[in-house]
């Protein structure tokens with residue numbers, strides 16, 4: 477077994493154990509293998525080892541790899557997306573994790589309408605208010621959700637967050653509060669929000685314990701970038 481396959485097995489085991497610790501069914505927890513800077517050959521190793529979803533941050537880089545690998549894998553955009561790149565993103569990705577403004581949502585809506593596609597997205601929330609990170613303030617999330625819910629070619633599937641870089645147990649409150657925010661937003665009756673994208677290599681187990689359904693793991697699968 478190659479190293480990528482071994483790492484994947486380890487990450488999957490840890491996800492399952494974390495879910496069970498929290499009394500959750502592990503089945504709805506999906507692993508997004510973050511493959512930014514990883515070449516197509518090593519992504520293929522992961523695919524051959526049963527990995528289905530890959531996360532990319534940069535459009536040009538992703539486009540080349542998606543073309544090389546061909547049909548099969550599901551691709552998620554997890555980076556910061558500029559409105560003028562909306563068309564390419566809608567063409568390439570099944571789920572866009574980081575939508576954080578109405579301007580971007582409108583650009584995605586227009587692109588999706590032109591393609592006759594309903595684009596699935598997540599709203600990115602910046603809970604700590606860090607200037608260096610994208611995302612809406614938690615207080616602004618309801619307003620953005622309401623505005624996006626009126627756009628017929630977008631479907632909000634849930635929320636995404638990138639908390640500050642802290643020890644795993646210090647990030648726990650951020651994961652928990654994203655889960656709570658989701659519960660409050662669902663009470664607006666604008667549709668269910670089943671997905672919570674949270675947790676990276678350093679803290680995905682804590683995220684799963686706190687309700688993550690999508691964990692974005694790069695380094696623990698592919699090694700240091």
Ligand SMILES: *Cc1c(COP(=O)(O)O)cnc(C)c1O
Nearest residue numbers: 510554676677692693694695696
């Ligand atoms: C790079 C990246 C990840 C993966 O980070 P690792 O620490 O390598 O697991 C997850 N989410 C986002 C948004 C990223 O940019």
